[in-house]
Each structure stands twice: as C-alpha cells, then as structure tokens.
Amino acid sequence: DDRYTTTHRRSDSEMNPSTTVTELAFEVTDSTYPFVEASQGGDVECQLRSVLPQSDGSYVEFFEVVGDSPDPMISAAEEYEDVDARPLVAEDDEGVVAIEVEDPSECVAATLADEDAILQTVAASEGSARVEAAVPEPCDTNDLVEAFTEEHPSADLLAKRERPFSEIEALDEGVDRAIEDDLTDRQREVLVTAYLSGYFERPRETTAAELADRLGISSSTFAQHLRVAQRKVFDSLFDEGVLAAPTRIETD
Numbered sequence: 480d481d482r483y484t485t486t487h488r489r490s491d492s493e494m495n496p497s498t499t500v501t502e503l504a505f506e507v508t509d510s511t512y513p514f515v516e517a518s519q520g521g522d523v524e525c526q527l528r529s530v531l532p533q534s535d536g537s538y539v540e541f542f543e544v545v546g547d548s549p550d551p552m553i554s555a556a557e558e559y560e561d562v563d564a565r566p567l568v569a570e571d572d573e574g575v576v577a578i579e580v581e582d583p584s585e586c587v588a589a590t591l592a593d594e595d596a597i598l599q600t601v602a603a604s605e606g607s608a609r610v611e612a613a614v615p616e617p618c619d620t621n622d623l624v625e626a627f628t629e630e631h632p633s634a635d636l637l638a639k640r641e642r643p644f645s646e647i648e649a650l651d652e653g654v655d656r657a658i659e660d661d662l663t664d665r666q667r668e669v670l671v672t673a674y675l676s677g678y679f680e681r682p683r684e685t686t687a688a689e690l691a692d693r694l695g696i697s698s699s700t701f702a703q704h705l706r707v708a709q710r711k712v713f714d715s716l717f718d719e720g721v722l723a724a725p726t727r728i729e730t731d
Contacts, residue, residue: 498644500597500613501620507587507608509633513564513578514542517552518603525552525608527601528575529671530588533664538586540578541567541675549574559585567676567693568685575675577668590630594623610634615644661711669694669701670708 510516514525523546531539544552549566553576556564561581568575583589591598591612600611614620620639628634662670672694677684691701 498616499641500615500644502599502611502613502638502640502642503596503620503624503636504638505610505627505631505634506637507603507610507631507634508606509631510606512587512603512608513552513555513562514601514603515606515608516555517544517547517549518608519606520551521546523547523551523604525603527588528675530586530592530598531664531667531671532589532592533579536583537579537581538583538589539668540580540586540588541671542576542578543675544574544576546572548572549576552576552578561585565693567672567690577672584630587627587631587634590627591623594618594626596623609637613642613644661715662708665696666704666708666711669704670712673705 507515510519514527517523518525523544526543526545527540528543529541531541533539542549542552548571549569553564553566556562556576556578562585563579565577566574567577580586580589583593587601587608587610588598591610594614595618596612596614598612600609602609614623624636628636669690672690673679676690678687678690687701687705688698691698694701696704
C-alpha cells in the first residue's frame with residue numbers, strides 16, 4: 480500500500496535537482512516507542528504512513544499495522560499520559576492507528592523535522608525500527624545525527640550516503656503546501672484519516688459515519704471538512720501547475 484504522506488520537507492523551490500543530500504538510516508530499539516513494542520510479536524510490521532503537525536505544537540502520527548490487530552500498539556501508546564491513540568481501521572491481522580503526541584521530543588519524525596530533514600521511512604519489525612531521512616545542504620549532517628541520538632538514545636546510525644536530490648522520493652510540493660499551509664488541523668486530520676482508512680477506494684472500505692465517529696465529530700461536520708480539504712488541495716495543485724489547469728466549460 481502506497482498511501483504515504485508526510486508534511487515535513489523543505490520546499491522544492493529551495494532545492495535544485497542536482498543538489499546533494501545525505502541519506503541517513505537509524506535503528507531504534509527502545510520498546511517505549513509504541514510502534515517498536517507492537518512489532519515485537521511474530522511477523523508484525525508497523526509502518527508510519529503520515530505525520531501531521533498541529534497548530535498547538537503536537538503531532539498526529541498515522542501507523543499501519545500488518546500481521547496483527549492494532550490493539551497492541553494502542554495499548555502501548557496509552558501507557559503515556561500525553562499520548563492519545565485511536566484505531567481508524569481495526570481487523571484481526573491489520574489496522575491503521577492514529578496517535579496524537581503532545582510532546583514533540585517523543586516523536587522521531589518531529590526530531591527530524593526540527594532539523595529540516597526529509598523524512599522517508601519509519602518502519603518496525605521484530606522489535607527494531609528503521610528510520611530513514613535525507614538531509615539537504617547546507618544542513619550539517621553531523622549536527623543532525625548528534626541531535627537525533629541525544630533525543631533518542633537507543634538510536635544507532637546504520638548507514639550514511641550522498642545522493643542527488645532528484646533521486647529522493649518526497650511528497651509533491653503542490654500537495655505538501657496545500658496540506659501544511661492551507662488546511663486547518665481538523666481538515667488535514669479528516670483528509671488523511673479518510674485516505675488511510677480506504678474511504679476513497681472503490682468499493683469504500685469504510686463509511687463517512689464510521690470515520691466521523693472515530694474522529695468524534697458529526698457526519699455532517701466530517702463531510703464539510705472533507706469537501707473543503709479536497710477543494711483546497713485541488714486548488715493548490717492547479718495553482719502551482721502540478722496539474723494542468725482544466726478549461727472551464729462556459730454554459731449559457
């Protein structure tokens with residue numbers, strides 16, 4: 480499943496395709512991270528699918544769980560007073576969990592974002608997580624590694640290599656700007672929740688009423704937020720030239 484979004488990245492307008500970036504890969508084994516603890520059993524895999532920064536400084540992380548129900552991750556997350564977790568998709572062998580983290584220092588993605596890194600992967604299996612990010616120039620890679628390992632002591636640097644920015648997979652700038660700058664916190668959460676929960680699949684994997692209930696809002700409020708969010712994203716795509724602007728059909 481390629482439903483993957485992250486709002487942490489440097490603007491493409493600041494990045495030349497030939498610019499060199501440094502890719503870093505870390506291993507995180509501390510089981511106090513819910514996604515690490517939840518991956519300890521059998522063939523369970525936990526992968527970060529999206530990260531949404533909130534206006535109050537908190538973050539909402541969306542994790543996909545494969546090989547088990549999302550219950551172990553939710554239980555692990557709820558051990559912390561400043562962490563709230565809720566299932567968006569809950570099956571016996573898979574699920575999607577939304578985790579709201581009030582303290583950014585507890586979030587590996589937030590630490591990388593604070594250092595202006597481009598987050599690429601956060602995935603855990605067998606009690607070990609791999610965290611990958613790209614560091615654009617002129618950011619100091621050594622400073623980032625030091626900051627990350629100080630904030631997350633169980634992290635070990637596994638690999639480091641240089642690549643041109645053009646080879647880095649990152650969210651398209653038009654979509655990124657719309658999600659990060661134009662949408663409200665609730666609009667972003669509704670849009671990402673709908674996407675990751677299979678609302679846009681055919682046939683739909685969930686209903687508007689179910690998603691509204693999980694988000695604690697009414698169905699009409701959910702529909703309104705989703706409609707506005709979709710409009711803003713498409714406006715940004717067309718305004719930025721990411722998609723060719725359609726020709727309006729004039730009617731008499």
